[in-house]
Amino acid sequence: MKAIITVVGNDKVGIIARVSKILAEENINILDISQTIMQNMFTMIMLVDVSEIKVNFNEISDILDALGKELDLSIKIQHENIFNSMHRI
Amino acid sequence: MINNHEILETIKMITDEHLDIRTVTMGISLLDCADSSLDKICTNVYDKITKKAENLVKTAEDIEARYGIPIINKRISVTPASLVCAASKDASSYVAYAKALDKAAKEVGVNFIGGFSALCQKGTTESDIKLINSIPEALSETDIVCSSVNVGSTKAGINMDIVRKMGEVIKQAAHLTQDSDGFACAKLVVFANAVEDNPFMAGAFHGTGEAETVINVGVSGPGVVKAALENVKGADFGVVAETIKKTAFKITRMGQLVAKEASDALGVPFGIVDLSLAPTPAVGDSVAYILEEMGLEKCGTHGTTAALALLNDAVKKGGVMASSYVGGLSGAFIPVSEDAGMIAAAKCGALTLEKLEAMTCVCSVGLDMICVPGDTTAETISAIIADEAAIGMINNKTTAVRIIPAPGKKVGDVVEFGGLLGSGPVMKTSPYSSYDFIMRGGRIPAPIHSLRN
Incomplete structure (x- = not known):
């Protein structure tokens, strides 16, 4: 199962490091990563594989949410199907 | 692979524009x-x-x-x-x-x-x-x-x-x-003309033609439609309709996905996705603001019925291809107390009961969450119901009346319900009596176009 992680907020040192560390700990593989500055906002999008995940999906979502609050960013993880179903016929 | 722009568009709809699944x-x-x-x-x-x-x-x-x-x-x-x-x-x-x-x-x-x-x-x-x-x-x-x-x-x-x-x-x-x-x-x-598979309250019931259990889903997203229209300011109605259709398609796809997932997880058959745009009292989640975005100074002014007709039709056209089964009420809802723009329009006098009645001819449902003075008579309420039922009967559509004669309240007062039900300004009804009309009783016969066989 693949999921998309999005990080949006003010740029600062160590965002990717902090997120990747959590993903490594939870056995989530990063398949693709891209980052850009859009409208002065740091925007990072990661495609990850969560099939070998250690905890359940809700917990990962909570962990990333907590990290987001700590770094004053919005961090979300969503199953990729939400994007596929909205944008592809 | 989905591109970044599409991913961010979805995220923006959810975080900034109140896209949600209204009900499973x-x-x-x-x-x-x-x-x-x-x-x-x-x-x-x-x-x-x-x-x-x-x-x-x-x-x-x-x-x-x-x-x-x-x-x-x-x-x-x-x-x-x-x-x-x-x-x-x-x-x-x-x-x-x-x-x-x-x-x-x-x-x-x-x-x-x-x-x-x-x-x-x-x-x-x-x-x-x-x-x-x-x-x-x-x-x-x-x-x-x-x-x-x-x-x-x-x-x-x-x-x-x-x-x-x-x-x-x-x-x-x-x-x-x-x-x-x-x-x-x-x-x-x-x-x-009540429907048997409506997922929205207060009118939901499980019809006798339905399965043992079923999952029906209602989507929402007036804020998303409003935001999309902000990008086509001044464009003609062809562009407006096309923009609404595309947005409705995306919104409905969410509903379809959630309905499918819920149905699989629960082992219950998927019934329908209801395409209705359901507002909430939250600012930015209003059907009235969509109509105003089309160029009306206030919801309820002349042109409102036409704007709502366009909206209602475009929502259906966009949504129908996004779901394998569409049903329920499927249209735009106009519950006065549950829509920040409707509340504002009713408070300033732009939106009246008469105009709302006209609007119900072209959208789903009818006079929804309307507060009237506490001393409104039972016969006047019955007559309001009869008018709405006639619109439904003649136009082959569902109409409904959810009306609150708020005890002790007068025209201009505001009734606070809280939560999703919002707050409703008390609206003026006609001062003239419908008593003798309502007292007749009996049945109004089915219209000629009901004889289709």
Whole structure:
């Protein structure tokens, strides 16, 4: 199962490091990563594989949410199907 | 592979524009709970509902977490109570049944349960009468039970005896809940051409043509449509319609995905996705603001009906291809107290009851969450219902009246319901009487175009 992680907020040192560390700990593989500055906002999008995940999906979502609050960013993880179903016929 | 722009568009819809799934509603047939004893029926329905819907809320919450899309309500719709209770000759009132529904719904953690209902478009059974007489007490003594009565249809005409009766029932329900400004009336809908698979409250019930259990989903997203229209300021109506269609398609795809997931996870067949744009009192989640974005200074001014007609039609055209089964009410909702823009328009006098009635000719449902003065007579309320039922009957569409004669309130006062039900400015009704008209009783015959065979 693949999921998309999005990080949006003010740029600062160590965002990717902090997120990747959590993903490594939870056995989530990063398949693709891209980052850009859009409208002065740091925007990072990661495609990850969560099939070998250690905890359940809700917990990962909570962990990333907590990290987001700590770094004053919005961090979300969503199953990729939400994007596929909205944008592809 | 989905591109970054598309990913961010979806995220923006959810975080900034209030895109959400308004409701996942499980329909449950209670026909097999019938018994000659009302006590036994109450036990049967409690057991069946708590068993069938045991995992509904948990499943919906899991889907919310997995896809990061809020599911605002989890609800249950059940077989019309007048059918389930019909065999209970021992009971003179069905209030105990409503309490059993309330208890079961609270046990499984849903927000509302609908189906304290009767279908009387052509005539009434003894059970229908018992149910209708029980409505005021049932709604005032339960918290999350919703009730609906179908009083007319294109095929059957309008049952004016029940239209008269419903005026009295609404007055009585308001009186019994006068401490909360007649809150019971917010849980009661009077329909013409009621649909059997509507997932939205207060009018949801599980029709007799439905399966044992079914999952129906209602989407929402007025904020997303409004935001999309902000990007086409000044463009002609072809562009406006096209923009709404594309947005409705995307919104409905969310509904389809959630409906499919919920149905698979619960092992319950997928029924329909309802395409209605349902507003909430939150700023930025308003149908009225969409109409104003099209160029109207205030919702309710001249041009509002045309704007709503375009919106309603484009939402359907966009949504219909996005889901394998579309049903329910599927159109734009215009509940006054639940829509920040409608509230503002009614407060400043731009939106009147007469204009709302015209708007109901071109959108789904009808006069929804309308507050009128507490001294409005039962006959005037019945006449308002008759007008709406006539619009539904003649135009082959669903219409409904959810009206609150707020005790002690006068035109210009505001009734606070709180939560999703919002707050409603008390609107002016006609000062002239409809008494003799309503007192005639009988049936208005079905229109000529009902003879299609």
